[in-house]
Amino acid sequence: MHDLYRRYGKGLTYTFIGLTFFWLIVxxxxxxxxLLEASFRPYLPVADIGGPKDVYSLGNYAQIFGNEVPFSxxxxxxxxxxRIKVFILTIFYSGVVTLITFLLAYPLxxxxxxxxxxxxxxxxxxxxxxxxxxxxxxxxxxxxIILTLKGPLNxxxxxxxxxxxxxxxxxxxxxxxxxxxxxxxxxxxxPLYNAMQSLDSNQIEAAEDLGSPxxxxxxxxxxxxxxxxxxxxAVMVFMLSAGSLLVPAIINSTTGNWFTQTIQGIMLEGQDxxxxxxxxxxxxxxxxxxxxxxxxxxRVKLSDIAK
Amino acid sequence: MSAGIExxxxxxxxxxFRAVDHVNVNIQPGEFFSFLGPSGCGKTTILRMISGxxxxxxxxxxxxxxxxxxxxxxxxxxxxxxxxxALFPLMPIWENIAFGLEVRGVDKAKRRKxxxxxxxxxxxxxxxxxxxxxxxxxxxxxxxxxxxxxxxxAVMLLDEPLSALDLKLRQHMRAELRAIQKRTxxxxxxxxxxxxxxxxMSDRVGVMSQGRLQQVANPRDIYNNPVNGFVASFVGENxxxxxxxxxxxxxxxxxxxxxxxxxxxxxxxxxxKAVKLYVRPEHVALTNAAGAENSVPVTLTEVAxxxxxxxxxxxxxNGTDMIAELRNDGAGSVPASGSKMxxxxxxxxxxxxxxxxxxxx
Numbered sequence: 001m002h003d004l005y006r007r008y009g010k011g012l013t014y015t016f017i018g019l020t021f022f023w024l025i026v027x028x029x030x031x032x033x034x035l036l037e038a039s040f041r042p043y044l045p046v047a048d049i050g051g052p053k054d055v056y057s058l059g060n061y062a063q064i065f066g067n068e069v070p071f072s073x074x075x076x077x078x079x080x081x082x083r084i085k086v087f088i089l090t091i092f093y094s095g096v097v098t099l100i101t102f103l104l105a106y107p108l109x110x111x112x113x114x115x116x117x118x119x120x121x122x123x124x125x126x127x128x129x130x131x132x133x134x135x136x137x138x139x140x141x142x143x144x145i146i147l148t149l150k151g152p153l154n155x156x157x158x159x160x161x162x163x164x165x166x167x168x169x170x171x172x173x174x175x176x177x178x179x180x181x182x183x184x185x186x187x188x189x190x191p192l193y194n195a196m197q198s199l200d201s202n203q204i205e206a207a208e209d210l211g212s213p214x215x216x217x218x219x220x221x222x223x224x225x226x227x228x229x230x231x232x233x234a235v236m237v238f239m240l241s242a243g244s245l246l247v248p249a250i251i252n253s254t255t256g257n258w259f260t261q262t263i264q265g266i267m268l269e270g271q272d273x274x275x276x277x278x279x280x281x282x283x284x285x286x287x288x289x290x291x292x293x294x295x296x297x298x299r300v301k302l303s304d305i306a307k
Numbered sequence: 308m309s310a311g312i313e314x315x316x317x318x319x320x321x322x323x324f325r326a327v328d329h330v331n332v333n334i335q336p337g338e339f340f341s342f343l344g345p346s347g348c349g350k351t352t353i354l355r356m357i358s359g360x361x362x363x364x365x366x367x368x369x370x371x372x373x374x375x376x377x378x379x380x381x382x383x384x385x386x387x388x389x390x391x392x393a394l395f396p397l398m399p400i401w402e403n404i405a406f407g408l409e410v411r412g413v414d415k416a417k418r419r420k421x422x423x424x425x426x427x428x429x430x431x432x433x434x435x436x437x438x439x440x441x442x443x444x445x446x447x448x449x450x451x452x453x454x455x456x457x458x459x460x461a462v463m464l465l466d467e468p469l470s471a472l473d474l475k476l477r478q479h480m481r482a483e484l485r486a487i488q489k490r491t492x493x494x495x496x497x498x499x500x501x502x503x504x505x506x507x508m509s510d511r512v513g514v515m516s517q518g519r520l521q522q523v524a525n526p527r528d529i530y531n532n533p534v535n536g537f538v539a540s541f542v543g544e545n546x547x548x549x550x551x552x553x554x555x556x557x558x559x560x561x562x563x564x565x566x567x568x569x570x571x572x573x574x575x576x577x578x579x580k581a582v583k584l585y586v587r588p589e590h591v592a593l594t595n596a597a598g599a600e601n602s603v604p605v606t607l608t609e610v611a612x613x614x615x616x617x618x619x620x621x622x623x624x625n626g627t628d629m630i631a632e633l634r635n636d637g638a639g640s641v642p643a644s645g646s647k648m649x650x651x652x653x654x655x656x657x658x659x660x661x662x663x664x665x666x667x668x
Contacts, residue, residue, distance in 0.1 A: 202393035209358055210407035210458055211381045220406070224397045 039277035060278035083262055087283070090259035091290055093173045094241040097180045101188040101237050102230060104181070109189050110222065113196035114204065128186060136183055140250040143179045144170070147251075173256040176248045180241045187240065188233035195229025196222065228304035235291050235305065242287050259283055309494045310371030310384060310461035311336045312357060317366035319352050319518075326352045327363070328518035334496065334511075336371075336461075339488050341497040341505040344515035345541065350498045353515075354464050357496065358387045371461055381410075386455035387464045391471070392447055394439045400426070400450055401435035407458035425453040429487070445476045452487060462494045469504065481508055502542045506530065514538045534576045536662045539585045546591065546629050548584040552659065560659055566623050569601045571657035580661035590656035591631035593619060593642060598651035605629055610644045617641060621650060 005013045040056040048054060064083045071080040071088075080088075116124060131139065146153050147169035154166040169175060199222060207217040223230075248258035263283070267276030295302070312334040319327040327349040334340045342350040355361040356368060359380035368375050375383055386407075395403050402409070404425050405418035413421070423435055429449035439447065448468060455463055465484075469477045485508050488495045499505050505512045506526040513523045514537070522534045533539035536547070550564030552573065560573035562584050571584050597604065605621035612635075619631045619642065629650055642648060 200391065200393060202389045202391055203395060205360055205380070206387070206389060206393035207395075207406065209360075209380045209385070209387045210454070211410045212406070213381065213410070216410060220398075220409075221395060 035273075035277040036281060038274045039281055041274050043272045043274050060275040061282065063275050064279065064282065083259075083279075086257045086262055087259050087286070089173065089257075090242055090283075091286060093177055094180075094238050094287075095290075096173075097177055097184070097241045098188075098234050098238045100177070100181045101185045102192075102234065104185055105188040105192050105233065106226075106230075109192040109196055109226075110218075113193050114199075114201060128189070132186065136246055137250065139183065140179050140247050143175070143182065144251050147175055147178065170251070170253045171255060172253060175251045175253060176256055176258060179247045179251050180244060183244075183247060184237045184240050187236040188230075191229040191233040191236070192226055193229075195226040199225045227298070227300060231295065231298065231300040232305040234294070238291065239287055242283065309336045309492050311338075311494065312462060312496065313367075313369040313372075314353070314357075315367040315369065317353070317356065317363045317368060319349070319356060319361060320364045325518055327356070329366070330518075330520045332513055332520060332523055334494060336494055337492050339485065339495045339497065339508060339510045341499060341509040341512045342515055343499055343502060343505040343512050343542070345500055348515040349518040350515050351466060354387070354466055354496065354498050357462070358385050358464050359383050384461035385464055386458055386460035386462075388451050388455050388466065388468045390466045390468065392451040392468070394447060394450060394454070396439045399436050399438055400431075400442070403439065403450060404453045404457050406454065411458075421457060422453075425457055428456070428490075429453045430483075444472050445480060448472065448480060449483075452484070456487075456491065456493075460493060462496060463488075465495065465497045467499055469499075470501075477504075484508060506542070514541060516541070532574065533585075533658070533660065534574065536583060536585065536660045539658070539660055544588055544630065545585045546588065548586075548627065550584060552582060559654060562659055565625050566603055566627060569657065570654035571601075571659050572655060573659045577659055577661055582659040582661050584657055585660050586652050586657040588618070588630040588632035589616075589634075591629070591650050591652050593631055593633060594649050594651055597649045601654055601657065602649050602651045603629065604647065605650050606647050607642060607644050610642055612641055621648075 001013075004016065008016070039060055040058070041054060042057065042059055044051075044053055064087070065081045067082045068079040069082045069085060070077050071085045072078070112121065112124060134142075145151055148154075149166050149168060149170075151169075153169065154163070157163045158166070169178075203221055203225075204217055207221045208214075212220070243260060244258070245260040245264060248256075248261055249264070252258060252261070259279075260283070263276050263279045266272050266279060270276075314330050314332045314334075317327060317330045318325065330349075330353065332340075342353060344350050352361060356363050357370070359375065359378055359382075362376070370384060380387075395406065398406070401419060401422035404422040405413075408418045408421060419435070426432060426434060429452055431446060431449050431453070434442065434446065434450075439450070442450065451468065469480050469484075472480060481504060484495075484497075497505070497508065506529065509526055511523060511525050512529050514521045514529060516537050522529060522538045524532070529538065529542055533542065539545050540547075548562075548564045548566070548569070550562050550569075553561035553563050553568065555561075555573050555578075558572055558574070559570060562569045562571055562582075564584065569584060571586075573582070594602075603623055605623050607619055607621045609620040611618045611620075615635055617633045617635055619633060621629045621631070623629060631650055
């Protein structure tokens with residue numbers, strides 16, 4: 001603040017700070033508060049808004065219950081509200097996306113941070129970035145084409161003789177999971193890369209020198225060191241996946257509804273912004289809860305992620 | 308169980324740069340051997356080749372008589388102590404020490420017990436459950452030694468492990484390392500650029516320059532009988548005079564320089580080579596009258612009284628700088644700067660040596 005003042009003078013300093021505050025308060029905080037407030041109000045004809053029926057209640061939140069459908073967990077079939085089922089599956093498959101991105105990003109980031117030579121590194125990073133230059137919409141459509149029944153993926157697998165009959169990829173949650181993994185894998189890769197790069201290579205060599213096979217060195221030395229990076233990558237991928245609307249909207253099968261699509265249906269097709277807001281806050285709340293539980297289980301502190 | 312190490316014509320190239328050039332040395336089991344040399348001389352590369360992190364381009368390395376080419380570091384009976392120690396900061400001390408045992412599938416209770424024994428050996432009781440960051444530099448040093456000893460290596464490799472410590476601690480750790488080596492009987496191979504460290508601790512020292520082993524000898528011979536100018540200059544200080552050999556007989560020779568002819572030792576290894584005269588400052592005496600032989604008239608330029616000795620800088624008539632280091636015997640007077648005196652030295656303490664570049668392989 002002091003530095004800013006000295007360097008840019010009074011006028012510019014206040015303009016910077018003013019714009020930052022405007023962005024934070026007016027464009028981020030206030031709309032969220034408006035939605036939070038709206039989430040407790042009933043959906044009324046325009047004439048009744050502000051009238052005696054317009055009172056705060058948890059009615060919108062209660063709409064998640066009702067319309068029970070069968071849902072099998074570990075082979076046991078239970079009846080559960082359709083929206084809760086979608087909600088649970090969205091959280092679960094976001095977790096699956098997070099796990100797959102981790103499994104892909106871990107070896108790759110280790111290679112980039114500790115094995116690849118300084119000369120090839122810029123090229124490798126460029127190759128990783130190039131797909132990002134294409135918009136997410138196009139990339140999702142591209143996956144739609146790749147995964148269709150008579151599409152290139154099935155054609156390739158058939159030609160190689162790996163399968164004898166085309167696989168119906170666009171079914172259930174697989175297309176969303178595949179496309180989300182593709183869309184967000186870099187959000188896992190870069191924090192992991194940063195974490196691994198900060199590891200002193202001598203420690204890897206010291207472990208090997210003491211007789212450690214490669215997998216134990218990873219388990220006891222590299223993985224623990226990379227934990228904060230894994231945590232921040234996992235939080236980002238999980239939150240982005242659970243909150244993604246575009247990817248499921250483009251590529252989803254009829255049997256794999258994403259919770260954001262439920263919210264969109266209520267808000268845009270049902271025109272009930274109040275109930276939509278309530279659902280959106282439930283998603284936010286439970287995602288935060290899921291992340292907190294995961295952090296507790298893996299013994300990660302918030303300050304580790306901030307590093 | 309300690310093992311000997313044989314380096315047989317070992318070379319190592321990095322691209323077009325030859326880091327290690329035809330090194331031959333036979334290190335005995337249980338020996339404390341130091342590689343001494345300036346940074347970039349190839350000594351760390353030798354260590355990495357013995358531990359298995361770098362492969363020699365040519366030549367054979369044998370540990371305990373076995374050719375170890377193709378063996379990974381985790382298969383070799385060596386333990387390396389890194390320059391920055393490379394302790395595992397996320398494990399408590401005892402797990403650090405017991406890591407090598409964990410790898411070998413020793414059960415937890417035994418690992419813990421062994422870690423505590425080793426902590427006692429390096430004089431670090433009650434630190435088992437501390438974290439690495441809670442220890443001081445000297446304590447970390449001991450943990451690194453204990454961690455390496457835990458795997459009962461046949462050979463310990465130490466890469467300038469004392470360089471991060473302050474002077475007092477460094478001197479203390481020297482004695483400690485030597486004592487641990489004697490107690491365990493393990494072969495120690497020590498890398499350093501500090502001549503004092505190498506001379507004080509080692510059974511034998513190998514002096515290196517530009518990838519080549521210049522001389523392998525016990526510390527006394529390295530200092531008193533260096534084979535070439537590089538070894539003489541790198542280990543201790545010298546007055547160096549240029550000139551030509553006149554007459555040589557019985558290992559002694561006359562040496563004609565611009566400031567007179569001197570008598571000096573001509574070692575066999577110097578025979579037939581272009582040589583210079585090397586004489587150490589502590590072997591130079593300062594007298595009022597000219598001596599019978601090996602005497603140079605000088606003008607004193609600077610006299611520094613340093614307590615136990617007096618360093619005298621002087622210049623000869625033709626402008627050559629000379630240094631003498633005089634013992635302070637308590638009674639003698641300190642010569643004054645600017646006075647004209649004579650510097651003399653015994654012919655047995657002066658050596659005629661070739662430059663390092665003309666010897667080597």
